[in-house]
Amino acid sequence: MKPVTIGLLGLGTVGQGVANILTRNAAEIERRTGRSIRLTRAAVRNKAKAEALNLGIDITTDAQSLVSDPDIDIVCEAMGGDDPALSLLHSAIANGKHVITANKALIAVHGNELFRAASEKGVTIAFESAVAGGIPIIKALREGLTANRIEWLVGIINGTGNFILSEMAEKGRTFDDVLAEAQELGYAEADPTFDVEGIDAAHKLAIMASVAFGMPLQFDAVYTEGISQITREDVEFAEELGYRIKHLGVARRRKEGVELRVHPTLIPERRLLANVNGVMNAIVVHGDAVGPTLYYGAGAGSEPTGSAMVADIIDAVRCLDADPAHRVPTLAFQPDALTPHVMLDTANYQSAYYLRLHALDQPGVLATVTDIFGKLGISIEAILQKEPEMVGELSDDSIEVPNVPIILLTRRVREGLIETAIERIEALSTITQPVTRIRVESL
Amino acid sequence: MKPVTIGLLGLGTVGQGVANILTRNAAEIERRTGRSIRLTRAAVRNKAKAEALNLGIDITTDAQSLVSDPDIDIVCEAMGGDDPALSLLHSAIANGKHVITANKALIAVHGNELFRAASEKGVTIAFESAVAGGIPIIKALREGLTANRIEWLVGIINGTGNFILSEMAEKGRTFDDVLAEAQELGYAEADPTFDVEGIDAAHKLAIMASVAFGMPLQFDAVYTEGISQITREDVEFAEELGYRIKHLGVARRRKEGVELRVHPTLIPERRLLANVNGVMNAIVVHGDAVGPTLYYGAGAGSEPTGSAMVADIIDAVRCLDADPAHRVPTLAFQPDALTPHVMLDTANYQSAYYLRLHALDQPGVLATVTDIFGKLGISIEAILQKEPEMVGELSDDSIEVPNVPIILLTRRVREGLIETAIERIEALSTITQPVTRIRVESL
Numbered sequence: 001m002k003p004v005t006i007g008l009l010g011l012g013t014v015g016q017g018v019a020n021i022l023t024r025n026a027a028e029i030e031r032r033t034g035r036s037i038r039l040t041r042a043a044v045r046n047k048a049k050a051e052a053l054n055l056g057i058d059i060t061t062d063a064q065s066l067v068s069d070p071d072i073d074i075v076c077e078a079m080g081g082d083d084p085a086l087s088l089l090h091s092a093i094a095n096g097k098h099v100i101t102a103n104k105a106l107i108a109v110h111g112n113e114l115f116r117a118a119s120e121k122g123v124t125i126a127f128e129s130a131v132a133g134g135i136p137i138i139k140a141l142r143e144g145l146t147a148n149r150i151e152w153l154v155g156i157i158n159g160t161g162n163f164i165l166s167e168m169a170e171k172g173r174t175f176d177d178v179l180a181e182a183q184e185l186g187y188a189e190a191d192p193t194f195d196v197e198g199i200d201a202a203h204k205l206a207i208m209a210s211v212a213f214g215m216p217l218q219f220d221a222v223y224t225e226g227i228s229q230i231t232r233e234d235v236e237f238a239e240e241l242g243y244r245i246k247h248l249g250v251a252r253r254r255k256e257g258v259e260l261r262v263h264p265t266l267i268p269e270r271r272l273l274a275n276v277n278g279v280m281n282a283i284v285v286h287g288d289a290v291g292p293t294l295y296y297g298a299g300a301g302s303e304p305t306g307s308a309m310v311a312d313i314i315d316a317v318r319c320l321d322a323d324p325a326h327r328v329p330t331l332a333f334q335p336d337a338l339t340p341h342v343m344l345d346t347a348n349y350q351s352a353y354y355l356r357l358h359a360l361d362q363p364g365v366l367a368t369v370t371d372i373f374g375k376l377g378i379s380i381e382a383i384l385q386k387e388p389e390m391v392g393e394l395s396d397d398s399i400e401v402p403n404v405p406i407i408l409l410t411r412r413v414r415e416g417l418i419e420t421a422i423e424r425i426e427a428l429s430t431i432t433q434p435v436t437r438i439r440v441e442s443l
Numbered sequence: 444m445k446p447v448t449i450g451l452l453g454l455g456t457v458g459q460g461v462a463n464i465l466t467r468n469a470a471e472i473e474r475r476t477g478r479s480i481r482l483t484r485a486a487v488r489n490k491a492k493a494e495a496l497n498l499g500i501d502i503t504t505d506a507q508s509l510v511s512d513p514d515i516d517i518v519c520e521a522m523g524g525d526d527p528a529l530s531l532l533h534s535a536i537a538n539g540k541h542v543i544t545a546n547k548a549l550i551a552v553h554g555n556e557l558f559r560a561a562s563e564k565g566v567t568i569a570f571e572s573a574v575a576g577g578i579p580i581i582k583a584l585r586e587g588l589t590a591n592r593i594e595w596l597v598g599i600i601n602g603t604g605n606f607i608l609s610e611m612a613e614k615g616r617t618f619d620d621v622l623a624e625a626q627e628l629g630y631a632e633a634d635p636t637f638d639v640e641g642i643d644a645a646h647k648l649a650i651m652a653s654v655a656f657g658m659p660l661q662f663d664a665v666y667t668e669g670i671s672q673i674t675r676e677d678v679e680f681a682e683e684l685g686y687r688i689k690h691l692g693v694a695r696r697r698k699e700g701v702e703l704r705v706h707p708t709l710i711p712e713r714r715l716l717a718n719v720n721g722v723m724n725a726i727v728v729h730g731d732a733v734g735p736t737l738y739y740g741a742g743a744g745s746e747p748t749g750s751a752m753v754a755d756i757i758d759a760v761r762c763l764d765a766d767p768a769h770r771v772p773t774l775a776f777q778p779d780a781l782t783p784h785v786m787l788d789t790a791n792y793q794s795a796y797y798l799r800l801h802a803l804d805q806p807g808v809l810a811t812v813t814d815i816f817g818k819l820g821i822s823i824e825a826i827l828q829k830e831p832e833m834v835g836e837l838s839d840d841s842i843e844v845p846n847v848p849i850i851l852l853t854r855r856v857r858e859g860l861i862e863t864a865i866e867r868i869e870a871l872s873t874i875t876q877p878v879t880r881i882r883v884e885s886l
Binding site for chain 2 (some may be wrong): 145333337
């Protein structure tokens with residue numbers, strides 16, 4: 001049988017991973033598929049640099065010629081960015097190519113139109129490599145857990161952010177200090193906004209939620225909060241309460257609607273997810289039949305991401321000329337069964353909360369604060385009242401009243417109620433600083 | 444389109460899980476598959492008991508009539524045991540039914556012949572539910588990690604054993620004490636041999652290894668060692684050295700051949716796998732491209748196991764009348780590419796070792812022992828020499844020399860060498876008891 005031919009858009013970190021795997025494991029892959037798979041062409045910006053890799057393939061700077069090349073069966077997009085990636089994928093589909101992409105932003109934002117085009121043309125579009133690198137999480141959600149009504153999923157899906165929070169927790173370092181190191185190590189970009197403000201995680205969360213719940217992609221509905229405001233104190237107080245702080249993507253389907261949110265989160269230290277450290281990723285998925293399952297692995301990197309792309313290639317090869325009905329549906333559900341779900345606004349999210357207050361060290365403050373919660377019907381799970389924070393020693397004639405940090409853990413409650421509580425607390429004359437609020441998930 | 448019809452062999456714990464899921468999630472499943480899936484018949488031993496479940500399906504005691512029923516498309520075997528399960532599956536295949544089984548012993552021992560029969564008949568045979576309950580580990584190995592040359596996998600794949608070891612570690616209890624409780628809770632059978640001696644884990648390991656490495660099933664090649672000899676002391680000493688003891692299945696592919704082994708194992712306490720407690724299961728898989736990935740979830744139970752069976756049903760439904768070439772190969776590799784691998788004998792296994800010695804408290808014992816290791820070229824990673832074990836106080840005129848436990852951790856070494864070292868140590872007059880040996884995997 002004639003080999004299946006692959007054309008690669010981009011020969012950066014991910015593209016080279018794909019090329020290395022297809023070469024090194026060619027025999028093992030052929031034992032699996034029964035067909036030879038050959039990378040024959042790559043389109044790049046810098047031809048000399050790509051040719052220096054000595055891959056023995058045709059290198060072109062004309063990406064358009066690659067996606068219309070009649071000798072290419074499958075196009076893999078590993079170039080990133082919005083354009084020309086989007087138009088190239090559309091061209092590839094229009095030319096009847098199966099397409100595979102690692103481009104999470106592109107799928108999260110333009111996925112619906114790309115899937116429609118692929119479906120009309122009867123070709124596969126696959127994106128395992130766009131979410132959590134080498135972890136086969138799309139496979140698990142789309143195929144492994146099909147018996148389940150998936151109720152929620154929670155993931156550490158940005159390695160940079162997890163590296164920063166892990167270092168802060170393990171070594172008592174500050175956010176800025178670790179970020180600078182992460183940039184030196186190449187874990188974080190010069191502009192770290194995408195990673196530390198949760199935009200990258202939001203892309204991945206939007207994709208996973210669509211596959212899990214059977215709804216069109218809705219990236220705009222993801223609420224996003226970064227980790228740059230997390231202090232050493234919060235990390236330490238969380239620890240004292242038996243929690244770790246992780247930057248989580250959370251997708252939950254409730255009767256009233258869907259919550260899609262990315263934010264720093266306290267999770268109990270005994271949970272496996274709390275022990276996922278460094279640049280690793282992990283996702284917990286809760287299905288009504290199976291209960292919780294967890295998937296862990298490298299969320300980025302050349303060969304881990306390449307591993308996911310090549311798995312998609314092998315799936316596509318198996319069904320290259322199959323009736324599309326025999327393929328797994330792109331978003332796990334039949335296209336005509338994808339239903340737009342109600343998206344909840346943040347006031348209707350539900351979560352438990354960690355609140356850090358700074359109060360004057362006066363009798364009665366705690367009673368006033370707990371009274372606010374009581375009146376709103378918010379249950380308190382734990383209170384920590386710390387020693388006063390004093391700068392230097394107080395002399396006898398000092399009239400300065402020291403600040404006391406008060407830490408509260410609430411039970412699960414509607415977010416709107418917490419906002420009201422915070423407003424009322426901040427209005428108290430005994431409260432000296434804005435309240436710090438971090439969500440808590442018990443998993 | 445006409446609904447796909449399912450016939451169930453057995454309506455025990457697992458069978459009921461399948462029935463519940465297919466009923467409760469019928470709409471969600473149809474959104475996924477685009478077809479209605481209906482459980483129409485079940486074959487059981489006790490008809491009255493099954494009818495009392497009020498499932499609204501035909502109940503028969505004539506299993507043979509079910510597997511030859513022209514109105515049944517897919518047969519699910521959830522009865523367990525060797526016979527008549529084996530002959531019923533053969534009949535179902537001969538009648539052109541797709542078959543799905545949760546029967547790990549049957550697949551581990553008779554899988555090769557069943558797969559051959561299914562392949563000749565062009566039907567699917569699937570067994571996700573036979574390994575690690577609801578964790579989609581066969582899906583991950585067979586499809587998610589296809590880009591990789593899988594080098595090793597290590598798993599906690601027996602919930603009963605893990606419950607016992609977790610309780611021993613967390614509460615300082617003895618093996619016998621926890622086993623008795625596990626039997627009361629229904630986690631362990633009246634005869635716990637299958638679970639605690641590692642036979643159940645060996646079945647699952649044999650299946651995973653075949654799928655991971657692309658070789659015919661070879662259950663006989665699995666070396667098996669149980670956990671009934673693990674003492675509280677070993678659990679405590681392991682902890683002191685920074686390790687936990689887990690009952691692991693280990694499959695490793697080395698240049699020289701394959702190791703398949705089930706045994707108690709020390710693993711570093713910081714590894715996620717060391718923190719998988721209670722009846723939960725988890726498997727770490729190491730691929731050459733992706734590195735380590737981990738899969739965690741419920742390894743048994745009605746709906747978790749049912750979840751895996753129903754996922755297999757949905758895969759089968761998708762390719763019900765597809766060209767078999769479009770299906771994933773049963774053992775992940777093309778049948779003609781399955782190569783029998785060399786199976787190593789235990790002397791050629793490689794591992795690090797924890798050794799517990801009991802020596803007379805005399806000067807020079809440690810030197811004699813370490814000399815034995817030195818001469819054999821075995822490197823020592825750590826030594827713990829504990830306080831003498833004394834029963835009551837020694838009086839001045841006592842001539843009893845107390846016993847000292849000595850704990851040694853070796854580096855990675857060939858098992859044959861360790862056996863030699865142990866022989867030489869046990870021959871020393873200063874050594875008072877047989878040496879305890881537990882393998883160590885650093886993962």
